[in-house]
Amino acid sequence: xxxxxxxxxxxxxxxxxxxxxxxxxxxxxxxxxxxxxxxxxxxxxxxxxxxxxxxxxxxxxxxxxxxxxxxxxxxxxxxxxxxxxxxxxxxxxxxxxxxxxxxxxxxxxxxxxxxxxxxxxxxxxxxxxxxxxxxxxxxxxxxxxxxxxxxxxxxxxxxxxxxxxxxxxxxxxxxxxxxxxxxxxxxxxxxxxxxxxxxxxxxxxxxxxxxxxxxxxxxxxxxxxxxxxxxxxxxxxxxxxxxxxxxxxxxxxxxxxxxxxxxxxxxxxxxxxxxxxxxxxxxxxxxxxxxxxxxxxxxxxxxxxxxxxxxxxxxxxxxxxxxxxxxxxxxxxxxxxxxxxxxxxxxxxxxxxxxxxxxxxxxxxxxxxxxxxxxxxxxxxxxxxxxxxxxxxxxxxxxxxxxxxxxxxxxxxxxxxxxxxxxxxxxxxxxxxxxxxxxxxxxxxxxxxxxxxxxxxxxxxxxxxxxxxxxxxxxxxxxxxxxxxxxxxxxxxxxxxxxxxxxxxxxxxxxxxxxxxxxxxxxxxxxxxxxxxxxxxxxxxxxxxxxxxxxxxxxxxxxxxxxxxxxxxxxxxxxxxxxxxxxxxxxxxxxxxxxxxxxxxxxxxxxxxxxxxxxxxxxxxxxxxxxxxxxxxxxxxxxxxxxxxxxxxxxxxxxxxxxxxxxxxxxxxxxxxxxxxxx
Amino acid sequence: xxxxxxxxxxxxxxxxxxxxxxxxxxxxxxxxxxxxxxxxxxxxxxxxxxxxxxxxxxxxxxxxxxxxxxxxxxxxxxxxxxxxxxxxxxxxxxxxxxxxxxxxxxxxxxxxxxxxxxxxxxxxxxxxxxxxxxxxxxxxxxxxxxxxxxxxxxxxxxxxxxxxxxxxxxxxxxxxxxxxxxxxxxxxxxxxxxxxxxx
Numbered sequence: 039x040x041x042x043x044x045x046x047x048x049x050x051x052x053x054x055x056x057x058x059x060x061x062x063x064x065x066x067x068x069x070x071x072x073x074x075x076x077x078x079x080x081x082x083x084x085x086x087x088x089x090x091x092x093x094x095x096x097x098x099x100x101x102x103x104x105x106x107x108x109x110x111x112x113x114x115x116x117x118x119x120x121x122x123x124x125x126x127x128x129x130x131x132x133x134x135x136x137x138x139x140x141x142x143x144x145x146x147x148x149x150x151x152x153x154x155x156x157x158x159x160x161x162x163x164x165x166x167x168x169x170x171x172x173x174x175x176x177x178x179x180x181x182x183x184x185x186x187x188x189x190x191x192x193x194x195x196x197x198x199x200x201x202x203x204x205x206x207x208x209x210x211x212x213x214x215x216x217x218x219x220x221x222x223x224x225x226x227x228x229x230x231x232x233x234x235x236x237x238x239x240x241x242x243x244x245x246x247x248x249x250x251x252x253x254x255x256x257x258x259x260x261x262x263x264x265x266x267x268x269x270x271x272x273x274x275x276x277x278x279x280x281x282x283x284x285x286x287x288x289x290x291x292x293x294x295x296x297x298x299x300x301x302x303x304x305x306x307x308x309x310x311x312x313x314x315x316x317x318x319x320x321x322x323x324x325x326x327x328x329x330x331x332x333x334x335x336x337x338x339x340x341x342x343x344x345x346x347x348x349x350x351x352x353x354x355x356x357x358x359x360x361x362x363x364x365x366x367x368x369x370x371x372x373x374x375x376x377x378x379x380x381x382x383x384x385x386x387x388x389x390x391x392x393x394x395x396x397x398x399x400x401x402x403x404x405x406x407x408x409x410x411x412x413x414x415x416x417x418x419x420x421x422x423x424x425x426x427x428x429x430x431x432x433x434x435x436x437x438x439x440x441x442x443x444x445x446x447x448x449x450x451x452x453x454x455x456x457x458x459x460x461x462x463x464x465x466x467x468x469x470x471x472x473x474x475x476x477x478x479x480x481x482x483x484x485x486x487x488x489x490x491x492x493x494x495x496x497x498x499x500x501x502x503x504x505x506x507x508x509x510x511x512x513x514x515x516x517x518x519x520x521x522x523x524x525x526x527x528x529x530x531x532x533x534x535x536x537x538x539x540x541x542x543x544x545x546x547x548x549x550x551x552x553x554x555x556x557x558x559x560x561x562x563x564x565x566x567x568x569x570x571x572x573x574x575x576x577x578x579x580x581x582x583x584x585x586x587x588x589x590x591x592x593x594x595x596x597x598x599x600x601x602x603x604x605x606x607x608x609x610x611x612x613x614x615x616x617x618x619x620x621x622x623x624x625x626x627x628x629x630x631x632x633x634x635x636x637x638x639x640x641x642x643x644x645x646x647x648x649x650x651x652x653x654x655x656x657x658x659x660x661x662x663x664x665x666x667x668x669x670x671x672x673x674x675x676x677x678x679x680x681x682x683x684x685x686x687x688x689x690x691x692x693x694x695x696x697x698x699x700x701x702x703x704x705x706x707x708x709x710x711x712x713x714x715x716x717x
Numbered sequence: 718x719x720x721x722x723x724x725x726x727x728x729x730x731x732x733x734x735x736x737x738x739x740x741x742x743x744x745x746x747x748x749x750x751x752x753x754x755x756x757x758x759x760x761x762x763x764x765x766x767x768x769x770x771x772x773x774x775x776x777x778x779x780x781x782x783x784x785x786x787x788x789x790x791x792x793x794x795x796x797x798x799x800x801x802x803x804x805x806x807x808x809x810x811x812x813x814x815x816x817x818x819x820x821x822x823x824x825x826x827x828x829x830x831x832x833x834x835x836x837x838x839x840x841x842x843x844x845x846x847x848x849x850x851x852x853x854x855x856x857x858x859x860x861x862x863x864x865x866x867x868x869x870x871x872x873x874x875x876x877x878x879x880x881x882x883x884x885x886x887x888x889x890x891x892x893x894x895x896x897x898x899x900x901x902x903x904x905x906x907x908x909x910x911x912x913x914x915x916x
Contacts, residue, residue, distance in 0.1 A: 368881060402869065432885060434871070682875040683807040683817070683834045686894035686902035689751040690838055694900050696744025703737035706730055 094119060094127050094193075094665040098268040100220055100314075104209065104298075106277045107329065107344055107564075108600065109218055111137070113203045117667075119193040124662035126169065127190045127199075132221035135184040135496035137205040138601070138608035140639045142647035144176045144190075145200040153178070153649035155639045157632060161646035165191065172656035176201050178647040182468075183615065184221070184496035186641070192656045203647075206601045206608075211346050211562045216276070220314040222268055223492040270314055272301040279321035286315040287513060313492055313513065330593040332572055333602040339572040340602040341547075341593060343539075343565040345557075358529070359394040359411050359453035360385070361444040365461035365489075367401040367435040374490040375431040377515050378460045381487055384522040385458055386422045389414045394453065397425055400440040401433030411447065435465050438474065445478040455482040456529055457505065463494030472497070472616075475504040483507040485525060500616070508558060528558040533582065537563075540577040545569050550609035566606040607638035615643060751813070755839035758814035762786050762802040770860065787818050788825050790833065791854040792843060799843055803855075807834050816840050816891075822882050825855040826863040826914075830884040834892045837908070841893035844910055853889060853912050865889045865912035875907050887914040 099114040117127040133139065142153030153176070156164065161177055168175035169191035176190045176199070190199050209216050274283065275298040283292055289304040301316060332341045364382050366375065382397065389395055394411035395418070398404055407425045412418045444457050463486075465471065475484060484505020486498040489512055502509040510525045512518055534557040541547050548568040557563055578589045596602070611631050618627045628644060635642040656662070758778070765778040766786050778786075786802040793799070803825075807817040816835035823829035835841030851867040865887075872895050880890055888911065895908040 371883065430885065433869070682880070682892060682907050683812060683819075684809065684894070684903060685812065685834050685836050685841065685892065685907070686899070686904070687751045687755075687813070687836050687838050688902050689748040690900050691902060692744045692748035692751070696741045696746075696748060699737045699741030699744060701741075703734045703741060706734035706737065 094121075094125055094667050096127070096129050096667040098131070100268065100270045102218060102220065102270075102272045104218060104272065104274045104276060105600075106331070107209050107211070107216075107342065108602075108605070109207050109209055110601065111205050111207070111220070113205070115188055115201045115203070116198055117188075117190045117193055117201065118198045119195060122195045124195065124656050124660055125193045126662065126664045127188075127193055127667060128664065129188045129667045130181065130185060131188070132185055132223070132492070133205060134207050134219060134221060135499060136608060136612060137184075137207045138604045138638075139178065139180070139186070139203060139205040139641040139647070140601075140604055141202075141204040142176065142178050142649055143202040144174070144649040144651070145202070146174055146197075146651070149651065149653075151649045151651050153647040155636055155641070155645055155647055157636070158644050158646045161648040164648050164650055165189065168192075168650040172654045172658065174199065174651040174653070174655055176649050178203055178641055180641050180643055180646070182496065183612065183643075184494075192662070194655060206604055208342070208344075208564050208605060210564065211344060215317045215319040218272065218316045219495075220270060221492065221495075222313050270303045272316055273297075274299040274301060274318065276318065276320075281319045281321040283316065283318045286317060286517075287312050288314055290316075315513065328578070328589065328591045330576065330591045331596045331600070331602065332569075332593045333596050333600050334572055335603045337570070338603070339569045340606045341565075341567045341569060341576075342602050342605065343563075343567070343576070343591065345563040345565070345578065357390070357392040357394070357453055359447070359450060359455045360389065360396075360529075361411065361447060361457045362386075362395065362397045363440050363444055363457060363459045363461075364397065364399050364429065365401075365435065365437075366399045366429050366431050366433075367464070368432050369435065369462055369464040370489065371431040373515060374462055375429060377512055377518055378487075378489045379426050379429055380515070380518045381460055381489070381512060381522050383423070383426055384518065385526065386419065386426075388522075388526045391415075395422070396447075397422060398440045398444060399425075399429055400436060401431075402436055403433075404436070404440040404443065406443070435461075437461070437465055437471055438467075441471065441474060442478065445475070445480070445482060447482070449481055456507070457482055457484045458487060458525075458529075459484060459501070460487040460489060461493075461498070462490045463488060463497045463501075465494070465497065468494075468497040468500065472500045472504045475501055479505050485510070485529065487512060487522075487525065503616075531558065533557055534580045534587065537578065537580040539565070539567075540579060541569070542573045542575060542577075543571075545571060545573060550606050551613040566602070566609045568603075568606055604638050604640060607634045607640055610634060611640065611642050752839060754813055755815075755836070759802055759840070762804075762815060763789075763800070766802055766858075769858065786815075786858075788858070789856040790816060790825075791856070792847075792851070794852050796854075801835070801840050803833055812836055822880075822890075824857075825889055826857065826861065826887050828884070828887055830880065830882050830888045830890055832880055832882070832890045832892065837894040837897050841891065842897065844891060844893050844908055845897050847910055852915065855889065863887065864915040866915045867910055867912045869909075869911040871909050871911075873907050873909055874905050880909070884913075888912070 095116075095118045097116045097118070099116075100111060101114075102109050102111045113131075113133075115129060115131070117129070119125045119127070140155075144151045144153065158179065162179075165175050165177040172192055174190075174192050176188060178201075179187045179189075181187055186203075188201055188203070190201060193199050209218055270288075273295075274280070280299065283299055283301060285301070291302050291304050293300045293302070328343070328345050330341060330343045332339050334340075362382055362385055364378055370378060386395065386397075391414060393414045395414060396411040397407040399406075407422060408418075441459075444459075447455065449455070482505070484502060485507040486502045486505075486509045488495055488498045488509065493511055495509070495511060498511075499509045508525075508528065510521055512521045537553060537557060539547065539549070539553070546569075550566040550568075553563075553565070572595070573593060575590055575592050578591065580587050611634055614627050614631050614634075618624065618631075631642055632644045634640070635645040641647055761778040761782075765782075766789065785805065787805045788803045790801045790803050791798050802815050804811045804815050804817045805820060807819050811817045812834065813836075816833050818825070819832040819834065822832040825831040825833070835844075837844070847867055847870065849867050849870060853865045853867070854862055855865065856862045880892070891910040891912070892907050894902070894904060895906040896904075897908075
């Protein structure tokens with residue numbers, strides 16, 4: 039009887055397993071292929087115990103070559119498998135939001151394979167096939183515009199696979215200096231749920247929302263205390279004498295070489311818990327007000343124009359109405375909330391008699407200092423000070439309601455209406471918020487201030503662009519003063535109004551992104567255009583200090599290796615993606631982005647780089663598993679976290695299967711039914 | 718049919734019927750056993766807990782038990798609500814016996830976030846009806862009783878989120894699988910109930 043029980047128990051297990059496999063496969067496939075595609079050859083270990091066994095290490099080396107206004111960055115990720123199983127390695131990493139990722143090289147031992155750009159689904163299929171065939175393969179996907187994933191299949195036990203990813207980006211000239219930013223840490227995103235009715239039991243929670251949440255994202259970031267290390271080298275050849283070079287957050291060694299300077303991190307490696315920022319200034323200030331370059335590729339000419347408005351525009355005489363919004367959610371805990379409070383206090387202190395202001399704080403909920411913006415005065419300043427000192431971080435990040443509230447302030451033509459939004463931007467519903475700002479902003483300007491070691495710059499830049507303002511990042515406590523000074527200097531002075539570009543001979547220029555209407559003091563403008571011919575100059579016009587302003591710029595010819603065409607394509611893709619977020623024609627935009635990305639060999643939301651070796655390395659039947667290397671959390675945040683256990687029993691499934699079996703048995707037992715059956 | 722000459726269609730039917738009935742009965746029994754084990758273990762551990770509080774040195778819930786209760790969690794006002802013995806360590810085996818405390822988090826009542834997980838279909842099935850403002854009590858072995866109030870209820874994707882262990886004051890986070898009515902276990906969603914110490 040015991041044996042019989044055992045056999046039937048085994049039969050029942052098989053049934054349960056096959057049923058649940060079938061149920062699972064009937065569900066819509068998850069977006070993150072590498073984790074969920076359990077091909078059967080690789081065994082996925084996803085229990086909390088899996089954390090205890092970590093064979094995968096990823097070490098990152100970054101080399102940036104800066105020529106003029108453009109940086110070519112090589113990111114090398116060495117995936118080392120220290121265990122005795124075959125491993126599929128996953129790694130989520132941040133890059134600049136406007137990085138044009140164009141090359142992938144996979145090196146194993148002596149062999150190097152160049153990656154090809156393909157439509158995302160095709161690339162993923164090619165990767166999955168190589169993985170199940172036991173070939174070495176890698177794929178680079180864009181998860182969000184500033185977040186990418188590398189997956190490497192079939193890393194042999196005790197071996198290393200090197201992945202080199204290269205990208206191009208323009209370097210902004212802002213507030214009289216250039217800044218190269220290499221993002222290293224990821225602030226985990228918070229995706230807010232539909233607000234739950236506090237009185238309703240959870241059974242009423244909206245199931246549609248749950249589906250929508252899962253549908254939006256792909257490979258989750260796995261963020262831990264900084265354990266990954268990084269090595270950085272910058273070769274600086276700006277083409278003009280440099281007055282000063284400084285790394286804002288890391289110790290560096292600076293050497294002079296033939297072309298310029300070489301900057302290297304002091305010590306061998308640093309923890310990747312803080313974005314790397316290198317700033318340099320030209321020896322002659324005001325030297326670089328406008329610069330234009332052109333590259334000829336086939337019949338097309340691609341032009342890059344950099345325009346920096348003068349920093350000495352007159353102060354606006356108009357009084358201002360400023361609404362400050364400050365994020366007090368849990369992710370702001372620690373130094374972040376202190377920086378934000380200090381920045382907010384500076385903002386209040388800079389206001390003048392006659393200005394109006396209000397403060398809104400938010401986390402899961404929001405509250406404001408005043409019901410309506412109030413005049414600046416001794417009592418309102420005192421109330422503001424008390425309000426600021428009472429701010430504590432905790433709770434979720436629900437930005438929508440406070441933004442709507444701030445933008446709903448009635449228009450008032452006698453004031454310059456501005457919103458200053460101070461946050462780390464850790465939200466998952468970025469698109470929805472940007473669309474909201476785009477729709478509701480009216481005449482108001484939105485200025486975003488990113489706080490912390492790794493703010494979500496992509497979102498904050500998009501939000502500022504939609505709000506026709508600008509974005510300021512404050513990484514450290516001691517930067518609050520200078521950066522807020524720059525911001526308020528700007529807020530008080532619109533420098534150039536109604537900007538227009540005039541190309542010679544009325545050339546039809548295809549400008550990659552829509553021109554902003556006006557430019558604030560110290561804010562640079564980078565314009566990328568595609569032209570049918572190569573002009574030698576162009577003319578800019580606008581209004582400055584109440585007068586008409588005209589300026590002619592000479593265009594310098596550069597070689598084909600400069601990558602201006604790729605930068606143009608990247609900028610155009612970014613603009614099309616923005617239209618996609620604001621609800622443009624999805625199919626048409628998708629096709630345009632796909633064509634551009636394939637033509638210019640760029641990673642985008644619809645294209646991936648994939649490299650596949652043609653040699654089978656993994657013997658069939660050998661053990662393997664998937665591992666995701668953790669990405670560093672930014673320093674100063676309390677990202678000590680814990681995962682989740684499996685908190686559902688198979689009781690429901692067993693009961694369902696049991697009843698199904700018994701119904702089937704009963705059906706077989708019933709003779710009348712049997713007779714009617716055609717067997 | 719040449720290799721099985723003695724079996725006719727009728728015999729196959731009987732064999733299939735017997736197999737289906739037995740497999741069905743085993744499945745149903747296993748399902749029932751999960752629930753019986755969950756309740757029985759709680760009763761035994763509760764008895765052991767009271768013996769230990771009363772000073773007994775023999776506080777083993779059952780002779781071969783190798784787990785110990787950490788605290789008693791009570792839902793609702795007063796002492797009459799549903800009670801659960803919380804075990805240390807979120808292993809699958811412990812979860813079968815009761816809600817478990819994540820050892821990476823602080824002991825309930827200390828400053829910081831204390832994480833307790835439970836099965837959505839046995840012990841923590843009652844989280845389905847928890848509302849913001851509800852009261853919870855945690856009693857430690859030493860007899861200290863601390864009240865918490867539910868301040869937030871949210872649903873997260875466990876592949877995309879983690880629970881922060883940091884909190885400014887004593888905080889309790891209860892986690893269970895979501896949705897409650899899903900048939901197949903192992904889904905990615907979790908229901909997170911956050912409770913802060915009552916003032």
